[in-house]
Amino acid sequence: MYDVVIIGAGPAGWSAAIYTARAGLQTVLLGILKNSNAYKAHVIENYFGYEKQISGPFLMEEGKKQALKFGTQYVEREVVDVKQNDDGTFTATDTERDLYTAKTVVVCSGLGFKPSGIKNEQPLIGKGISFCVTCDGFFFKEKNVAVVGNANYAGEEALQLLTYTKQISILSHGKDFSFSPKIQEGLEKNGVNFLKTPKITEFIGAAKLEKLKFADGTEAVYDGVFVALGVASASDFANKLGLKRTGPQNAYIVADPRTGATNVKGVYAAGDCTGGNAQAAKSAGEGCNAAISVIKLLKGVAAYVDYS
Amino acid sequence: MYDVVIIGAGPAGWSAAIYTARAGLQTVLLGILKNSNAYKAHVIENYFGYEKQISGPFLMEEGKKQALKFGTQYVEREVVDVKQNDDGTFTATDTERDLYTAKTVVVCSGLGFKPSGIKNEQPLIGKGISFCVTCDGFFFKEKNVAVVGNANYAGEEALQLLTYTKQISILSHGKDFSFSPKIQEGLEKNGVNFLKTPKITEFIGAAKLEKLKFADGTEAVYDGVFVALGVASASDFANKLGLKRTGPQNAYIVADPRTGATNVKGVYAAGDCTGGNAQAAKSAGEGCNAAISVIKLLKGVAAYVDYS
Numbered sequence: 362m363y364d365v366v367i368i369g370a371g372p373a374g375w376s377a378a379i380y381t382a383r384a385g386l387q388t389v390l391l392g393i394l395k396n397s398n399a400y401k402a403h404v405i406e407n408y409f410g411y412e413k414q415i416s417g418p419f420l421m422e423e424g425k426k427q428a429l430k431f432g433t434q435y436v437e438r439e440v441v442d443v444k445q446n447d448d449g450t451f452t453a454t455d456t457e458r459d460l461y462t463a464k465t466v467v468v469c470s471g472l473g474f475k476p477s478g479i480k481n482e483q484p485l486i487g488k489g490i491s492f493c494v495t496c497d498g499f500f501f502k503e504k505n506v507a508v509v510g511n512a513n514y515a516g517e518e519a520l521q522l523l524t525y526t527k528q529i530s531i532l533s534h535g536k537d538f539s540f541s542p543k544i545q546e547g548l549e550k551n552g553v554n555f556l557k558t559p560k561i562t563e564f565i566g567a568a569k570l571e572k573l574k575f576a577d578g579t580e581a582v583y584d585g586v587f588v589a590l591g592v593a594s595a596s597d598f599a600n601k602l603g604l605k606r607t608g609p610q611n612a613y614i615v616a617d618p619r620t621g622a623t624n625v626k627g628v629y630a631a632g633d634c635t636g637g638n639a640q641a642a643k644s645a646g647e648g649c650n651a652a653i654s655v656i657k658l659l660k661g662v663a664a665y666v667d668y669s
Numbered sequence: 670m671y672d673v674v675i676i677g678a679g680p681a682g683w684s685a686a687i688y689t690a691r692a693g694l695q696t697v698l699l700g701i702l703k704n705s706n707a708y709k710a711h712v713i714e715n716y717f718g719y720e721k722q723i724s725g726p727f728l729m730e731e732g733k734k735q736a737l738k739f740g741t742q743y744v745e746r747e748v749v750d751v752k753q754n755d756d757g758t759f760t761a762t763d764t765e766r767d768l769y770t771a772k773t774v775v776v777c778s779g780l781g782f783k784p785s786g787i788k789n790e791q792p793l794i795g796k797g798i799s800f801c802v803t804c805d806g807f808f809f810k811e812k813n814v815a816v817v818g819n820a821n822y823a824g825e826e827a828l829q830l831l832t833y834t835k836q837i838s839i840l841s842h843g844k845d846f847s848f849s850p851k852i853q854e855g856l857e858k859n860g861v862n863f864l865k866t867p868k869i870t871e872f873i874g875a876a877k878l879e880k881l882k883f884a885d886g887t888e889a890v891y892d893g894v895f896v897a898l899g900v901a902s903a904s905d906f907a908n909k910l911g912l913k914r915t916g917p918q919n920a921y922i923v924a925d926p927r928t929g930a931t932n933v934k935g936v937y938a939a940g941d942c943t944g945g946n947a948q949a950a951k952s953a954g955e956g957c958n959a960a961i962s963v964i965k966l967l968k969g970v971a972a973y974v975d976y977s
Binding site for chain 2: 375407408409426427619638640643645648650667
């Protein structure tokens with residue numbers, strides 16, 4: 362049992378890990394360092410504290426080593442699922458289907474909003490189109506369901522759907538499939554179809570979803586569709602944890618920037634996934650704030666004491 | 670005319686200056702580097718981005734040089750007054766009585782709350798005891814008034830009182846006087862008394878202030894007292910600018926942590942003076958946020974574009 366699982370390997374996540382690990386909390390951080398937007402920056406010259414230009418990779422490697430030095434366990438894998446357990450703890454699942462159970466969660470998953478861009482998606486949400494198996498899988502018992510996506514997040518959503526139905530197809534939406542060995546194995550063992558399809562161009566239906574149209578003009582009929590493009594993003598984690606969302610397309614998690622607190626006790630959020638300025642300084646500051654809230658909660662103290 | 674005057678030389682102030690100067694705004698920062706709490710830290714190891722321990726002075730010197738590199742004008746002096754002008758601009762006064770007029774202000778003056786600890790202060794506030802000549806000087810026209818304090822801030826408050834009355838004494842409250850040459854000269858020229866007094870132990874009066882009691886048991890009679898201990902702090906700047914305050918003893922400026930916005934257009938606040946965790950990362954993040962708001966306001970843009 363960890364004290365805290367941190368989702369995301371950007372400035373917010375590492376800043377949070379530095380604080381929680383340094384305070385002696387069992388800290389695990391999951392995420393791909395190179396995927397953070399700060400890592401992708403060739404030059405950073407506005408992050409307070411470095412007179413000379415630094416590169417994104419330099420800053421991120423420094424922050425990572427800093428967090429590891431205090432005992433952070435780093436697992437360089439994506440999180441494909443997270444849920445609250447009956448006893449109030451939280452469990453995250455990575456792309457190798459390894460599980461991490463912790464008393465608290467800090468979501469620092471970055472901007473990561475992926476509009477599907479598929480015509481007619483918006484009006485059919487809740488009418489056959491869904492974004493969260495944890496939330497809506499139950500409504501598709503014994504139904505014929507498609508998962509749209511080509512990577513681990515889509516694979517994990519499909520595996521979770523197996524609780525409800527065996528008729529599952531993953532539609533690649535114009536890309537090649539790319540699953541981790543564990544997820545691939547799970548999909549094959551359970552007879553999930555992977556269909557390399559052209560891009561989906563339209564969802565068809567009025568009162569409810571009736572069928573999908575592909576870029577080559579062909580169509581396919583499903584009772585339901587789960588959209589799971591790319592990696593799991595803030596809105597996906599929010600769905601799975603019951604977090605309030607805000608902003609354009611509800612892409613952001615509602616969190617108090619001073620504490621990181623969300624509407625779910627024990628779940629905090631920091632950085633780009635909560636909206637605001639997408640700047641390393643702002644994210645690092647919010648990561649610090651969320652971590653201090655975790656420390657206060659788990660140590661039962663009202664004030665943060667610097668453990669130097 | 671500056672675009673922005675930044676009050677305070679801690680992580681929030683320098684982070685703000687880095688952003689505004691880098692965006693091409695005429696930026697002046699006032700404050701004493703060594704007075705920032707971060708500067709006083711022997712060791713900093715939880716500021717995201719440095720694997721190895723650094724010292725407070727190292728971090729602050731780096732941040733300062735970074736801001737200077739982009740064209741920030743640094744004046745290493747305290748601010749003893751700030752006000753909004755009739756045309757909506759703002760003017761700050763430093764300890765040499767030099768003036769800095771700007772379109773916007775970012776207050777990053779740190780914790781800096783100074784409880785006077787004098788008995789009976791609280792119930793007599795507004796009944797003869799005041800903390801702001803700009804706000805309340807008018808009520809003491811032709812009265813016999815004391816200013817409590819021994820340093821430049823008290824000197825400047827006394828000089829401003831000259832608009833209203835000539836009967837002014839500065840009471841040193843147990844310390845030695847320490848004024849800048851310009852303020853000393855102004856006080857002498859205008860016949861302000863400086864009285865090296867023992868500590869004041871009590872304000873006496875019920876419906877209104879009647880007299881002061883000193884540690885040696887002596888008493889003195891004044892119509893009004895302005896408390897101006899140490900340097901001007903967040904609550905002082907808030908008084909002078911009409912900013913909403915919050916927190917214990919109303920010591921903090923109310924500011925949106927995502928934008929730094931206060932209740933006065935053009936005035937932003939960031940870092941410890943706004944409450945929350947007193948951590949360099951949090952302050953640097955808020956400084957960044959306030960600066961981006963200034964950039965948006967002055968450039969009339971809805972979005973911040975990174976000018977790298």
